[in-house]
Amino acid sequence: MIRGPESFKYVWTSAKLKNEASQTSTEIYRYTTKMKCLAAWRFLFMLLILGWLFIWVMLPTKAYKDAWTPKLKQSLNSTYFREHGTNLLLLTLPVMLIAALGCVYLHFAEKSEIASYPESRAKKSHGCQLFSRKRPVLVVAPLGIVNIVELAFSAMFIVLLIWSLANYLHTSFGHLHMDKPGTKVWKLKFRSVSLRLGYIGNICWAFLFFPVTRWSSILPLVGLSSESSIKYHIWLGHISMILFAAHSIGFIVYWGMTDQMAQILEWSKTYVPNVAGLIAFLFSLPIWATSLYPIRRKMFEVFFDTHHLYILYIFFYILHVGVAYFCMILPGIFLFLIDRYIRFLQSKRRTRLISARLLPCGTTELTFSKNPGLRYNPTSTLFLNVPSISKLQWHPFTIISNSNLEPDKLSIAIKSQGSWSQKLYKQLSSNLDHLQVSTEGPYGPTSFHLLRHDAVVMISGGSGITPFISIIREIIYRSTKPNCKVPKVLLVAAFKNAADLSKLDLLLPGSITSIDVSQIQLEIEAYITGDKEHSIPTEESDNPYKPSQITTTTRWFKPSPSDLPISAVLGQNSWLWLGAIISTSFIMFLLFLGILTRYAIYPTEKRGELYHYSLKTLWDMFFVCACVFLATSVIFLFQKRTSSAPEVTQIQNLELPIPTTSPAGPLSCGVGGDDRELESLPCQPFVEATRVHFGSRPDLKRILFDIKGWDVGVVACGPRKMRHEVAKICSSGPPKNLHFESVSFTW
Template sequence: MVILKVLKMVFLLVFLGWLLIWIMLPTKTYKYKWTSNLKVKLHSTYFKGQGINLLLLTFPIMFIAAFGCVYLHLQKKSEKPYTKSASKTGRLAFLRRPVLVMPTLGIVTLTELAFVAMFIALLIWSLANYIYVSYTGHLHMDKGVEVWHAKFRSVSLRLGYIGNICWAFLFFPVTRGSSILPLVGLTSESSIKYHIWLGHISNLLFLLHTIGFIIYWGITHQMSQMLEWSSSWVSNVAGEIAMVFAVAMWITSFRPIRKKRFEVFFYTHQLYAIYIIFYVLHVGAAYFCMIIPGIFLFVIDRHLRFLQSRQRARLLAARLLPSGTIELNFAKSPEVKYNPTSVMFINIPSISKLQWHPFTVTSSSNMEPDQLSVAIKCQGSWSHRLFQSLSSSSSSSLERLEVSVEGPYGPASSQFLRHETLVMLSGGSGIAPFISIIREIIHEANLQQPDTTASSKFPRMLLVCAFKTSADLAILDLLLPLSLPPTFHLPPQLHLQIEAYVTQDHGLQLDPSHKLIQTAWFKPDPLDSPITPILGSNSWLWLGAIIASSFAMFLLLLGIVTRYYIHPIEHGKDGPYHFSYWTLWEMFLTCACVFVATSGIFLWRKKGGAVEGWQVKSMEIPTPTVSPGSWFSNVEERGAESIPHQSLVEATNVHYGARPDLRKILSECKGPDTGVFVCGPRKMRHEVANVCGSGLGENLNFESISFNW
């Protein structure tokens, strides 16, 4: 559509203009020429010194966020799934090719490396210009200090300025329902590493900023400054408190602690709200306007998640596999649409009232319009307690299990399914995102007639999965949903090959007559409701309405408060308005406007969709009596006619006591458009990335799927 191209061009121009402001911000041109001219027009009694930052640094991103929702809505309406675009993919494949694989940074593509280099260049440019302008202008000279003391203070101050640049980008990757990330083909899960990088850089800069000022106060005999909460300028105490919370969050976020002591990381990271409050109290209202877009959009997303989590999801059944894997099946409204590789956050109060964990959605919203399923691998105390509680009363009708959900969240489109060949490499529970891909393609293939023209429409699929024990093979049962009968056959026009590797067992170690799957059913409860879209149909448009209305309300109320409350005080006998109070007003108005606009539209949409929610029916599904995972070694003995999901078993080859030779598998992939997706242990992802980034990967379009935060 022409309008989509026009909108995309407008977004690009606005974003480049926004970046230009950040580039010019530390220069003499901006400080002495642009600012003086802008103050004449923007330094009004309604916004005072905040007007410039609101126009140049806040408005552009809020404009993109609001109208980006319109773009995503139109894109969703016009999208034609599964249309091959090999030529386009081939031209741009080199941009997604891994060029750097490191344990600390992970897998970095050429595009990411280019943007990282430009961002580091922006930080260096800004720091150099800030110092240059400071040294060649008027240094801040306290009484009795030497010039080098003043220069040292200037450098310490400017390090804080640079950290503020990181905060301008910090919250975009963790805004799950973002309208910014999909515009550049990202999801919150795929871009969480950018949040980690920005967090490390900003914390390092702020720590140097804090230490620098403590050293400066020490050598100039002004240690009393550490206890100062100024009424006319920044609060030193607020900055120090913010730094204490920042260090606590920073230390517990390092991988060793995050991996082995997840609860410590999780609960400590919830201090971010207090950190933000004291950080903003330290920098002040004008600097808050420089970073407010990311925080504003994050608060909207966080409040929407809170509203959704107040509803209890209706849990239909749970499938328990001997490998310690759980599949939870929820009732959902047909309006809930999501793409493969989506994730959903789950909270079970009976296990932990505060912990939320992300899990991969294994269902297809098209194949299973009334159900949504997620896969959970028992790897920590939370999941083990869930497995034990379900297995104790499995295969019987259970009382209600109270569950709250947030999401699902995923890619805005399914363009990665447009390859001619899909090679999916997984290790252990890393197979989960590929289950949704396979189910989605099976559904689309079932809609087509089995003729020669339709067969070329769908990609050839190769699934290579590695497991530790033969019991783990049972996870292959999840490739087909619970609602399908055992007599289901794969569509003849679908090309699916499964190569399963069992690394620790040299043969099937299970009794073939053993019932591998246990199914627990839950009694319906009137307090539970099917999962519904948080904003109903046309959710992108309603999100755009929330962003636009809340931001417009914020500007209106901020102007009224400034003009009719703060301005009279400043020009009265009381003198300047308290620096921190002004900041508190701005934070309060931000939260109040977001809560009012978001809650209003949410309740309106909920009321309008209440009738539709009652139309969702419960599906009675027979409990499977056997598992296809037990048939991999004795197909001939049982007879083909008695094998559940026969075509799935026929497509599967099991290799015992062996590991997949990933380099060999990828080198044998022919064709100009081969999509290579990997999900599993870090070592496996890095090995595949190295192969795709080498000379063997000219025809390989690499993508890593990792939900390990």
Template sequence: MKMLRYAMKLFLVLLFLGYLLLWLMMPTKLYFEHWLPEIRSKTNSTYFGPQGSTMLIYTFPILFIATMGCIYLHLGKKLGDENIERYQTSKFTTLKQPVLVKGPLGIVSWMELSFLTMFIMLLAWSTTSYLNGMFLHIDQMASKSGLLVWEAKLEMSGLALGLIGNICLAFLFFPVTRGSSILRLIGLTSEACVRYHIWVGHIAMTIFTFHGLCYLIFWARTHQMAEVLKWDKIEVSNVAGEVALLSGFAMWATSLPRIRRKMFELFYYTHHLYILFVVFFVFHVGFAYSCIVLPGFYLFLIDRFLRFLQSQQRVGLVSARILPCQTVELNFSKSPELSYSPTSIVFVNVPGISKLQWHPFTITSNSNMNPDKLSIVVKSEGSWSSELYQKLSSPFSMDHFDVSIEGPYGPASTSFLRHDTLVMLSGGSGITPFISIIRELICKANNGGVKIPQILLICAFKRSIDLTMLELILPVSGTTTDISCLQIQIEAYVTREKAVVEDNNTPLRTIWFKPNASDAPVSAILGPNSWLWLGLIISSSFVIFLLLIGILTRYYIYPIDIGSNVVYGTAARAGFNMLFICLAIAMTSTTAFLWNKKRNSKGMRQIQNMDTPSTTSPAWFNNGDRELESLPHQSLLQATKVHYGERPDLKRILLECNGSSVGVIVSGPRELRQEVASICSSGLADNLHFESISFTW
């Protein structure tokens, strides 16, 4: 079985390289004058028309890779490969080290910089090839059209820029497809890839802006401004292109860092204009040409619809731990079949606060340690989280809370065990991903059989009351948690207080909610065999789409084209294609979702009301004068050293770490991540392996 998986992965890699080769050859004379005519002559049919060859060359290979990737991941899950730690240092460790620390791109590794450079080179190569081909006989073309040579070059440059922008569109939606099998195949997650979406989006909008300006200047110069209002029935529709470009401008402007961070809701709602952008882009160039950029959006559309179906369910909120530092831990009922890796995230919606807002949170629980619980931590830092904390911490808090969840999403496996020492550095609420890592290591240490690295947790807080967040390392449930089996050292720094504040002695409080018959435990949207179902949705929806469009073309569009001198309209053809894609995806996704929901409901246990007494926090203050309630709390307190009124000397701490391989994971403010990345990339120590966890873009 493992050999089969290796063969499948090799085949998919070769197929993807062939797909990339097409993009390299696309602007060449060989492709346009020999390859493309030959392919079209052999694929021309009365069922698919001119779009058949484009779908075969550009759409089918990626959808095939995504489908086969689902089968590959399903086999890996059956074999248990997804959770196997990689003990040996990767050959690409050096390439993953940061090379750029500060700047508009953020923290960039050698590997990321290499791929970004190759992508820029692809755009440069395509631009040069297109312009060389278009300018080859520009003098004759200009004289025939009655244009000056520079005017003809301006028009051709606009066309070339449009073709280059389409390369960016082809790759734009892959990074934001959360449940993507393609990303999982290459070891990436959508959270880590959002930055690539941002990079490609900026490049695309820059190119499309110059594309539009070239045509506007050309039309103004040649007295053809009426072209701005032209919607050609057969050729390119200018009005549709302008609507798509204006929609892109709105998304582009609100995605700038200052606007996105200060007015996130404006950014979030405006970004839904991507629907308008894609629809009018298809109207602009026609569906046949849009098949070049279709695969990424097709997979994103499937993922988005599945997320919509999952978001309609209400999940069972079992309890909430209220911390005095205005932080709350939410504990949800979870299906035992659902498993996830440390640092996974879920998107949470609370209709009682906002029906539209979804916020990502790191899962702090461990699927092995807590098979029936899923936990997240929410710190009161914005209007949404503040209102949530106020509702839960109120003495008149409700006995039931409606919550919806999308996810979880996260890495297929982790590589923590390949290090001798694990150094985790956090600032404020950035400690939450490390809670899931520590719980995972506790679980593995209790089970035995593997070597657990030494753990050094460096956490910085503004106030001493924030130290109660360390209490979250121990789960709320009655699970026996023996933290003493870990070689763990916790260095906590309180930066804005010189000593403990007496008013901080507020005990941690736990609220238990009554079960509701309509609530369901958190579970995978497509059940335990989710990858297999996703592959089935991708393949079957595309087959249904081909059947629908084939029937329409053969028995409706083709007779019109043959029986009269009027060619069937490009916009109408594009509209039918988009409608059939949506219908095919909706039909197959809904069927798979309902089938798995029915199956899950048969084995679903009723959410029980657990009358567990409230817990109190350990003695983080007053030098341990408060009585400890259990051995785990005692072990946790003994492993913790608190420093008041100072910041950690990160350079000294990291350079003093011993071991041939020291994993350095940082989560928190951008300044903290940049400082740690700078130390790891300085070359002062060869054993430091940097990794950043960030959910701010």
């Protein structure tokens, strides 16, 4: 029997549908397998973290001191590690293992692209995080915005401190140390309390450096980045300083009561050097004083410069506590040192600056050359240094570009409001052919889940709109992908004056002309709080602004052979190379420490002599620094050698654009009236989506309560008061579909 054309068409269509179904099943199977593997990894990390925390809970107990310690010393304090052994195994090794394995996990989590398929499952996934952040439950000025996960961990940490202090005191009061015959019991207890407060401060130091490690493999596991967790560093810093101040003052008072003031200047060869602790305390005072919010906010340069005393503070602090307690806080310092040295190596490279776009509102858009292989997520930041202004100061700025839309360029926005940014604006306004700059980063979230909501509300104040520019550009990119749903977006932007409307010109990259943005469901509500309608310049009315204030100027810079595009500091597989640095440097540290102990320290102690207490600590610090510098330098130089040639070729192939001066964007001037839709933009859909309100502030409660949808993401960036107001609305209002996030880069 001969089949007709319709029969062949039917068979062909059926085969095609079966093939598509088979491919879909395969994709679902692969996706499910990847999710199961990542879930197994997360379970392993959870066990390691809980085990590490359990050791901290048991550490101050009598059971640990009387039952665990003798057995641990017998088995772990070998001829290779001595008193290092117990703390290295229980308190240092678990964190270093998490950091190294976390790098491998993050590498495969990024490669798996779990956010791209399938959409229904991706919405419920939390990516590489062990914990997902919930709605804010507490908004208090000193603490800021605290969600349920943060509140739970903060409460557990406070309980840990109280638990540790109570157990330490209970144990020590039963065995009071009589350092001077005839001392009264209450004085001995006073000394014991002062000593144990120092122990508690050491617990804070075990966590202190994790939040300031910008390139961390541990923070992403708990859904954090260095920018979002900087407040934890501030909290821990204040708590530790209060405890150390009480510890230091307590001992000074005790020595004064017992006529032992000479103890302050003692540097013992067999025990804690008191003078080292005093020096560390003196260095900590200016660091603490300048880190207080009023001083830090008004005199940032003083705070920044003074904070570099932390190097001397750490040095004398470690000398004071000795090797056993140094091992307790070693993981945080070790990982921070790796991060800091990588940043130093990256900062020595000069970055290719392509152009500077000066907006009428005083905001500057700087565009750099970027390696196409570099990927970053929205709301990421880039640290910038301009040697002609200051060789020491580094300032973080929000990245407004999108690594997919603009594969060879990276842009940041800088508001001219501080002395440093004003000097930069002045330099860029002059006729410069080339500006020497260095960069660190970019840093940001390893995954971006905000766009998985059905609708997104972005609320900004002033320069707080800059993180949202990168989010909107990400939405533009995703709208071009087939079968990719993007959420509805409402941007509520509050500006002080009409000139600030020019910031809206940054929403769409100037180089993007072929993308149809009409597919984006975007609404923009712009509020001008400081200007009335009649103060806005028009063609028919007198212009109250100078011509330079209503024009956008773009300046192009000549390339230099020494300038390179921004690229991943350790190449395309940065997470794997970071894991190699962590594991290699730590193994080297253990080897060098074991060799020194076995062939220098152990023979001395075996003869009945005491190895100098401070010399052991100096050896530890030297080995840590040497191993980190050696391992990092070798891998960095290897990556630089393999990637430098393509980068130089890229710079040489760049053509220098002709300098031009373009008028301000239609969103920044020529606005006619209150609550009117803007017109005459090249990008008509953006014009139709924008409404400007003059002389009023947004009614945030009404706006948020009117949002309809099962799942609404609310993100706020701007002044603290505004962010707190939005957080209170999301936490206390009747809608249960509002999921709040805060973007803040103010320290």
